[in-house]
Each structure stands twice: as structure tokens, then as C-alpha cells.
Amino acid sequence: MARxxxxxxxxxxxxxxxGHVNNVVYVDYLQEARVDMLRVHAPxxxxxxxxxxxxxxxxxxxxxxxLVFRPEPVRVESWVTQIRAATFTMAYEVLDELPDxxxxxxxxxxSVLTPxxxxxxxxxxxxxxxxDVLGRFLEPAGEGA
Amino acid sequence: MARxxxxxxxxxxxxxxxGHVNNVVYVDYLQEARVDMLRVHAPxxxxxxxxxxxxxxxxxxxxxxxLVFRPEPVRVESWVTQIRAATFTMAYEVLDELPDxxxxxxxxxxSVLTPxxxxxxxxxxxxxxxxDVLGRFLEPAGEGA
Amino acid sequence: MARxxxxxxxxxxxxxxxGHVNNVVYVDYLQEARVDMLRVHAPxxxxxxxxxxxxxxxxxxxxxxxLVFRPEPVRVESWVTQIRAATFTMAYEVLDELPDxxxxxxxxxxSVLTPxxxxxxxxxxxxxxxxDVLGRFLEPAGEGA
Amino acid sequence: MARxxxxxxxxxxxxxxxGHVNNVVYVDYLQEARVDMLRVHAPxxxxxxxxxxxxxxxxxxxxxxxLVFRPEPVRVESWVTQIRAATFTMAYEVLDELPDxxxxxxxxxxSVLTPxxxxxxxxxxxxxxxxDVLGRFLEPAGEGA
Numbered sequence: 214m215a216r217x218x219x220x221x222x223x224x225x226x227x228x229x230x231x232g233h234v235n236n237v238v239y240v241d242y243l244q245e246a247r248v249d250m251l252r253v254h255a256p257x258x259x260x261x262x263x264x265x266x267x268x269x270x271x272x273x274x275x276x277x278x279x280l281v282f283r284p285e286p287v288r289v290e291s292w293v294t295q296i297r298a299a300t301f302t303m304a305y306e307v308l309d310e311l312p313d314x315x316x317x318x319x320x321x322x323x324s325v326l327t328p329x330x331x332x333x334x335x336x337x338x339x340x341x342x343x344x345d346v347l348g349r350f351l352e353p354a355g356e357g358a
Numbered sequence: 359m360a361r362x363x364x365x366x367x368x369x370x371x372x373x374x375x376x377g378h379v380n381n382v383v384y385v386d387y388l389q390e391a392r393v394d395m396l397r398v399h400a401p402x403x404x405x406x407x408x409x410x411x412x413x414x415x416x417x418x419x420x421x422x423x424x425l426v427f428r429p430e431p432v433r434v435e436s437w438v439t440q441i442r443a444a445t446f447t448m449a450y451e452v453l454d455e456l457p458d459x460x461x462x463x464x465x466x467x468x469s470v471l472t473p474x475x476x477x478x479x480x481x482x483x484x485x486x487x488x489x490d491v492l493g494r495f496l497e498p499a500g501e502g503a
Numbered sequence: 504m505a506r507x508x509x510x511x512x513x514x515x516x517x518x519x520x521x522g523h524v525n526n527v528v529y530v531d532y533l534q535e536a537r538v539d540m541l542r543v544h545a546p547x548x549x550x551x552x553x554x555x556x557x558x559x560x561x562x563x564x565x566x567x568x569x570l571v572f573r574p575e576p577v578r579v580e581s582w583v584t585q586i587r588a589a590t591f592t593m594a595y596e597v598l599d600e601l602p603d604x605x606x607x608x609x610x611x612x613x614s615v616l617t618p619x620x621x622x623x624x625x626x627x628x629x630x631x632x633x634x635d636v637l638g639r640f641l642e643p644a645g646e647g648a
Numbered sequence: 649m650a651r652x653x654x655x656x657x658x659x660x661x662x663x664x665x666x667g668h669v670n671n672v673v674y675v676d677y678l679q680e681a682r683v684d685m686l687r688v689h690a691p692x693x694x695x696x697x698x699x700x701x702x703x704x705x706x707x708x709x710x711x712x713x714x715l716v717f718r719p720e721p722v723r724v725e726s727w728v729t730q731i732r733a734a735t736f737t738m739a740y741e742v743l744d745e746l747p748d749x750x751x752x753x754x755x756x757x758x759s760v761l762t763p764x765x766x767x768x769x770x771x772x773x774x775x776x777x778x779x780d781v782l783g784r785f786l787e788p789a790g791e792g793a
Binding site: 520521522523525526527528530531534555556558559560561562563564565566569621624 | 665666667668670671672673675676679700701703704705706707708709710711714766769
């Protein structure tokens, strides 16, 4: 089981004037989960570069049901579904685990990311070390989101 | 030509610690363009309900090149690619039109949306009046994003 | 000791392009602490109305030192310094408690708030019940911020 | 008359779940006005450093009346009220000018700012060149906010 669990705290300010967590904010939750996975919980160096030194190439986000503010965090599961030469793909589920063990899913998403050299404003290849870091979270598509 | 043009002002605060407009903020630009199209420029009533009384079902966002803060707004073109019983699909391009007439595209996206009854927390069908509003911006997929 | 403790989680997105938690985001931390104090930890009803049914009349915020993103939350202490007929004043300190017991303060602030009837867009007086709720957090000015 | 005028565009997302522009977002409007004044409209170099290379030392914000989303921008007037060795003070008013010439003020604020050397994480003195830039917007306190 390779999924990373991030308990994402909500903010009251995340709600829009319709009383739901705004669809835009959800996308920030994914970003926070990714930073948590790669910066906080990955082995030194390899992960930190990936956490902050990437740009998003593509997002696909499916909003399953609305989420409203509550003091309890919401769970974001994230994992890696593909590692290529210069890009990798992450999948996410935002959900609550209910007392009976059921999963109430709010959002499913995929992101394609590429490491990026900000000083030169260009993408770069994934290093062998980073490949190892990402490999720990690898769960090829088909089983999850 | 059915595309709606929204000149989206950037904010300095839209940049993240890497100096780019953050990928999450881009998604807000799409939301602002949609509100502008349906609330501001659509005929009375029909559009206003659609602008604010919808939830996002799905986003697909392709980040083509990074955008950095500048005082000039960036152009968001938005249009409708499909109208179904209870959902409609919008497409977007975020771009600059260059002096030589070329288009420098930063982002392409699609969103599926559904009208929503917030007091009852359920989606609803699109009315005939709303279908007319959306029809003004209809440009079926294949030509644009 | 009447101070409310809120362990405020930071988000990577809270940093601006200069690498600090942006001064604007700090003000959101105060809002989150206030909602936590009055909605989550106050007795039923009285607090909930105060948490969400208020508008800010005045903020005074002193930025003592910069804060940068880290996975650990930052502590927000908040308390009430004055209760009047239709307004109350809250004070805040954002800080880390260091291992040696010292307090590294990032921000000190005061806010004057008034209960607000949103349906009529007008302020209202504080009820006796709300006065009790606020009284639990009362620590008149002079000792704290 | 030394005031800088910034026509600040609102975003639909600026509204909170109570339907007002959130008090936190207002503080961002001030930041955007300051960047506009010092980066966009000040003479080369001197202003740009001040626009982005400063940290906020203190904010005082008085919320006069609520603001709700509308497609028209709101005016932010900003000016300088004091220039010292290492800090300067700005004042702001957020307002609409009404057809009859009256001013409907939403917010008045003051900020104390200091130039900052981010690479060394320390404040620095204001240069002579920057003093000139700031002097163009100088309107000592007592007349305005």
C-alpha cells in the first residue's frame, strides 16, 4: 500500500458565498497534500526538490460531492500512478472514512507534474534519486481513482 | 464567433513562492471568467442563476506555459461546448494576443457544470431560458481547446 | 487563564513570492482562530452566532517577525479584552513556544467586532448569553498584547 | 495632490460565505494598491524595490461599511504620510465616488512598512532615491484618513 495520507485542515475562509468549499480551494488541498508527501515525508533532498521545484502540466479533477467547513480535517490520499523521463503523474482522493468503514469521497483527481529549473525557466528530467522517492508511492492506475 | 472575452486582472498575491502565478489561482481565473460571462454579460435572470447557482462537476486544465505577475490583465476566452439536460460544458483559453496577431496561450481548460439548488443541496435541470443563454456562447468542441 | 489556543496549520500556498507567509494571510489566521474559539469551543448557540455572524470594525496588527512555511502549526492565542453594548474587542498573539519555554512572537493584533444581522445588513447588540460566552475568554488589556 | 488612484478589480471569490468581501481580502486590496503605486507608477528602480522588497511592520484597518461583489472595480486611494530612516507610513481609503461627487468610503487604513533585504532577512534604511519616490506621494497625516 503506497498511498500517502494527509489530514488536510479546512479553513472557514475556504467556503465561498454559496457555503461550500470553493472548487478552486479543493485544488489547493491537492497541492498541500503533494507538498506534504514529497517535502515532509520523503527522504531528504530528493523529495524536497520535487515538492517545491515542480510545475503542474495538467490537472483532471472530478468533484463528487460538496464539502462544507467543519473543524475536523478531511483526508487526502495521494499516490503516484506513472513515472516517465521528465514527468510523473499523481492521483488523489479527498474523502472521509466513516465509522462503518465506508469511504465518502468528495473529489478524485490526477495531476501530471514536471521538475522545473526556475532559474532557467525550463523543465528538466527526473533524477534516479527522485525516481526512487516517487517509486515508494507508486500504485499504477487501474486500482484507485 | 461565440467566445466571451474577459480581461482578467492579475494580483501580485497570485504569485507563489516560486514567482509564478500558482496553478490553483489559474483555476480561479476560470471561475471569474465564467461569472463575468454569465452574470455580467448574459441576459437578465437566466444568466445570473447560472453564474452563481452552479457547482463544478469536473475540471480538465492543461498548463501550457507559466505566467508571471504584470500590471496588464490576461485574456480569458470562454465558451460553451455542450449543453445537456442537467449539465453543460465550458471551454477556456488563457492567453495574450501578441502585437503580430499571434496567440501566446498559457492555459487551456474544460469544465462540466450543473445548476444547483443550494437550499436543497441537489443538482437540477437546465431551464429553457438558460439553454438560450448558454446557446449564445455555443461553439461545439473540435475547433477550440 | 482565559486565552484560547488554536494550533493554526500553515499552507505552502500561504507564502508569497518573497518566501514569507504573506501579511494578508496572517490576518486570515486571526479569523480562523476566532472561528475556532467561538464556534468550536464555545457553548452551543451563543458562540456559533458570534463566530460567523460578526463583522470586523477595526484591526490593528503588529508584525513582529517573519514566518515561513513549515509542516508544524503555529500557535494563535486569542482572548477578549473588552465587551461593550454592540462591540467586543479581541486580542491575538501568533507565536511558537520554544523548548526552553520562551515565546517567539510573530504577530500581535487587536480586532473590534460587532454582531451583525446579515439579512438586514445592520449591526446589533450583544445578547446576555453571548456576553457570558465572551466573558469566559475575558482578560482585560494591559497584561497581554 | 499626491494620492495614487488604483481601480481595484473585485473577484467573485473575494466574497465569504456571508456574502461580503471578506475582511482579509480587503487587506490584499491594500497590498495590490501599494504594488501598483510603487511598481507600476513610480520611476524606474527606486519604486520597484520598494514595491516588492518591503515587509509590513504594522497595519491599522478601519472597516467603515461592507462591500459586495460587483463587476466594477472599487477605488483605492493611497499615499504616504511619513518617511523615516528605515520605515515609511502609507494611508489608504477604499471608496466609490458617487455620481453626485460624494465619497462612499468602505475602508480606511494605515500601514507602516520597511525595506527588507530578503537574502539576509533583515530590514534596511531607505535610500535617497527611494525617499524621492515616496516624496511624490507625500501628504502628511491630518488631512486624510
